[in-house]
Amino acid sequence: MSMSMSMYSISLRIRGRRCCVIGGGRVAERKVEGLLKAGGEVLVISPELTARLREWHARGKIEVRLRPYCEGDLQGAVLVFAATDDPAVNAAVCAEAEQRGIWVNDAADPQRSTFHVPAVLRRGGLQIAVSTSGAGPLLARKIRDELAEQYDEGYEDFVRLLAQLRQRLKELDLDEHIRHASYKRWIADRRRLIDWLKERDMGREPEGELQDLVQELLEQMLAAPLPERTHGASGAEAEQQQEESRR
Ligand SMILES: C[C@@]1(CC(=O)O)C2=NC(=C\c3[nH]c(c(CCC(=O)O)c3CC(=O)O)Cc3[nH]c(c(CC(=O)O)c3CCC(=O)O)/C=C3\N/C(=C\2)[C@@H](CCC(=O)O)[C@]3(C)CC(=O)O)/[C@H]1CCC(=O)O
Numbered sequence: 001m002s003m004s005m006s007m008y009s010i011s012l013r014i015r016g017r018r019c020c021v022i023g024g025g026r027v028a029e030r031k032v033e034g035l036l037k038a039g040g041e042v043l044v045i046s047p048e049l050t051a052r053l054r055e056w057h058a059r060g061k062i063e064v065r066l067r068p069y070c071e072g073d074l075q076g077a078v079l080v081f082a083a084t085d086d087p088a089v090n091a092a093v094c095a096e097a098e099q100r101g102i103w104v105n106d107a108a109d110p111q112r113s114t115f116h117v118p119a120v121l122r123r124g125g126l127q128i129a130v131s132t133s134g135a136g137p138l139l140a141r142k143i144r145d146e147l148a149e150q151y152d153e154g155y156e157d158f159v160r161l162l163a164q165l166r167q168r169l170k171e172l173d174l175d176e177h178i179r180h181a182s183y184k185r186w187i188a189d190r191r192r193l194i195d196w197l198k199e200r201d202m203g204r205e206p207e208g209e210l211q212d213l214v215q216e217l218l219e220q221m222l223a224a225p226l227p228e229r230t231h232g233a234s235g236a237e238a239e240q241q242q243e244e245s246r247r
């Protein structure tokens, strides 16, 4: 486990970039689903496909080569998934990827993989990725499912709102302390804001309505007295004090 203990987590922008998936079974299907959600250009190479992969192909969502993997298939890919049930084929795919300098995931060999796929909770712009570094993927899935209750669908609209609030806040030429304090207050108050968004059914509101809410919140913020700057306390301590005074 020592090697996989030191994995490094990032979020990749794969929209419009080629991602190769070798194999067309259940595992390949799950990886393809995640790639499509992020707008990847998916190429699947496999003599057989699951029903869903066939359907995605028929609807033009993925490209397919209905044959076994051949050396050279990985040309132009930024990410590669070796997801066949044949360890020798997966090993050959990994070798070509390594030789080309492409990140590769071997579905059956965490140590050989140069990246792992986490279990992901998606709430629009908010994504919570859970990884056990290969120790137990089912634990990752379980934790993701538990987090899904705490971080409910309401977060999708909240992160949209937050993005706009932050943008408008940057445009107002405010003192940095005030800017940070307001921003932190919205985060601390998120449950109330999420319920408020739910009441207004923001999911169906046009973008213009969200702008009105943003305006309302900014006006509230400018009208309300801001938390006192805590003299003598470090940034972290001041933050802690603010948190406590809110409870
Ligand atoms: C999180 C998730 C993401 C995803 O795949 O999208 C994911 N596996 C998921 C499910 C799952 N995996 C397995 C089962 C069957 C039950 C079981 O055996 O436990 C199920 C359940 C099912 O299939 O329903 C078995 C399994 N998985 C790996 C091996 C090889 C080995 O460990 O040696 C074996 C044994 C194969 C065998 O023995 O034949 C390896 C990997 N699996 C990873 C990720 C990476 C580590 C992530 C981490 O540690 O957190 C890593 C290293 C590589 C990778 O694939 O990236 C996804 C759940 C999330 C979701 O559902 O959305």
Ligand SMILES: NC(=O)c1ccc[n+]([C@@H]2O[C@H](COP(=O)([O-])OP(=O)(O)OC[C@H]3O[C@@H](n4cnc5c(N)ncnc54)[C@H](O)[C@@H]3O)[C@@H](O)[C@H]2O)c1
Binding pocket: 022, 023, 024, 025, 026, 027, 028, 045, 046, 047, 048, 049, 050, 067, 068, 069, 083, 084, 085, 086, 089, 106, 107, 108, 137
């Ligand atoms: N990482 C994970 O999350 C995870 C989860 C479960 C299982 N696994 C492992 O992943 C592997 C695949 O599991 P599965 O359930 O998808 O298997 P599966 O039997 O459903 O699918 C295997 C696929 O590989 C294809 N294939 C076989 N030889 C090929 C070749 N030469 N070129 C291209 N494609 C080829 C087959 O056509 C088939 O579509 C297994 O080794 C399993 O142990 C990994």
